[in-house]
Amino acid sequence: MIDSRAAVITAFNEPLEIQRIQLPELDGMAMLVRIDASTLCGTDVHRWEGGLSSDSVPYITGHEPCGFIEVMNAPRTDILGSPLKVGDRIVWSYVSCGHCYFCMVALQPCLCRGRASWGHNRSDRSPYLLGSVSEYMYVPVECQIVKVPENVSSATAAAASCAYRTVMHAFDRLGAIKAHETVLIQGSGPLGIFASALAREQGAKKVLLTGAPEGRLAMAWKMGVDDVLNIDLVDDASERVKWVKDHTEGRGADVVIQAATNGAIPEGLKMLRDGGRFVSVGVGGKAVVAVEGLPGEMTMYTVRSGEPRHWLQAINFLSSRADRYPFEEMISARYELEQVNEAMSAMSSFSVVKAAIYPHGVHSIPGH
Numbered sequence: 001m002i003d004s005r006a007a008v009i010t011a012f013n014e015p016l017e018i019q020r021i022q023l024p025e026l027d028g029m030a031m032l033v034r035i036d037a038s039t040l041c042g043t044d045v046h047r048w049e050g051g052l053s054s055d056s057v058p059y060i061t062g063h064e065p066c067g068f069i070e071v072m073n074a075p076r077t078d079i080l081g082s083p084l085k086v087g088d089r090i091v092w093s094y095v096s097c098g099h100c101y102f103c104m105v106a107l108q109p110c111l112c113r114g115r116a117s118w119g120h121n122r123s124d125r126s127p128y129l130l131g132s133v134s135e136y137m138y139v140p141v142e143c144q145i146v147k148v149p150e151n152v153s154s155a156t157a158a159a160a161s162c163a164y165r166t167v168m169h170a171f172d173r174l175g176a177i178k179a180h181e182t183v184l185i186q187g188s189g190p191l192g193i194f195a196s197a198l199a200r201e202q203g204a205k206k207v208l209l210t211g212a213p214e215g216r217l218a219m220a221w222k223m224g225v226d227d228v229l230n231i232d233l234v235d236d237a238s239e240r241v242k243w244v245k246d247h248t249e250g251r252g253a254d255v256v257i258q259a260a261t262n263g264a265i266p267e268g269l270k271m272l273r274d275g276g277r278f279v280s281v282g283v284g285g286k287a288v289v290a291v292e293g294l295p296g297e298m299t300m301y302t303v304r305s306g307e308p309r310h311w312l313q314a315i316n317f318l319s320s321r322a323d324r325y326p327f328e329e330m331i332s333a334r335y336e337l338e339q340v341n342e343a344m345s346a347m348s349s350f351s352v353v354k355a356a357i358y359p360h361g362v363h364s365i366p367g368h
């Protein structure tokens with residue numbers, strides 16, 4: 001191994017290039033991981049389209065990795081304190097500074113101004129390999145490591161590294177869902193579909209979901225929702241609100257999980273009962289949302305990203321409920337590294353739920 005082939009964005013909205021990127025120096029407890037699978041996320045598409053002004057090219061795309069420890073020069077433990085070894089299959093957290101107001105006083109490390117995340121870091125500057133659509137990736141010493149159990153595939157674990165752990169974070173902030181409560185989920189992307197299973201397992205009386213297209217709603221049904229509404233078929237927002245009210249004796253949902261675009265927030269608030277809880281998963285900081293009236297005594301949360309424990313919780317949930325929910329079916333398309341542009345287009349057009357790229361080849365995956 002002398003370098004790492006990786007999918008690099010050299011210009012926004014232009015085809016990604018497969019480049020050979022040099023390997024970083026591994027100082028102290030930093031590690032090199034051989035990427036088994038990387039899933040793509042809406043954020044990767046958004047960044048590729050030039051949606052985030054802070055980005056500067058070239059950089060390796062992707063922030064949802066799962067892989068095997070390839071090089072480890074010093075002893076290191078996982079998030080539970082158990083020793084790691086070369087060959088362990090892992091996912092790993094983002095990094096926050098650990099000594100600022102958000103990290104130490106507010107205990108909200110996702111808001112740390114010194115936070116490091118992947119999939120937008122220049123590939124021509126050390127440590128080069130901080131994007132997941134790459135044969136190898138650099139794991140900084142500050143990351144918390146979570147081992148992936150046998151019954152969770154690498155692609156599903158990769159999806160836990162962003163989408164699913166953010167949903168875990170959202171449920172953490174919501175607190176317990178009571179047995180009499182109805183949960184309404186807006187959105188049938190990976191966030192909304194995963195949230196369906198979690199709401200069910202947390203004991204909601206009823207789980208409702210609004211979203212589209214039909215293929216994604218079919219996944220939601222498999223995650224145990226009680227009813228879905230296809231928003232492509234019901235244009236009128238007031239009809240959609242009525243659908244939720246009809247399911248809740250006219251009150252509205254006890255909990256609304258907004259896992260769709262920011263534009264869904266006003267409608268979601270109308271679907272919430274007075275005094276209910278609303279959580280916006282991954283809402284953008286610059287969102288302009290015009291709201292016409294608010295439910296009385298409601299509580300609203302917004303979450304972004306996740307804390308290291310949410311990576312662990314997501315992986316635990318996927319493993320412990322693997323027999324109950326077809327999580328593996330969420331990975332609806334598999335690509336070779338060279339097909340990265342095809343995978344990006346599929347994500348951009350919503351024609352797949354979750355696209356997975358296998359930098360060492362799809363053929364290396366048992367059963368595929």
Ligand SMILES: [Zn+2]
Binds near residue numbers: 042044
């Ligand atoms: Zn993501």
Ligand SMILES: [Zn+2]
Binds near residue numbers: 114
């Ligand atoms: Zn900090």
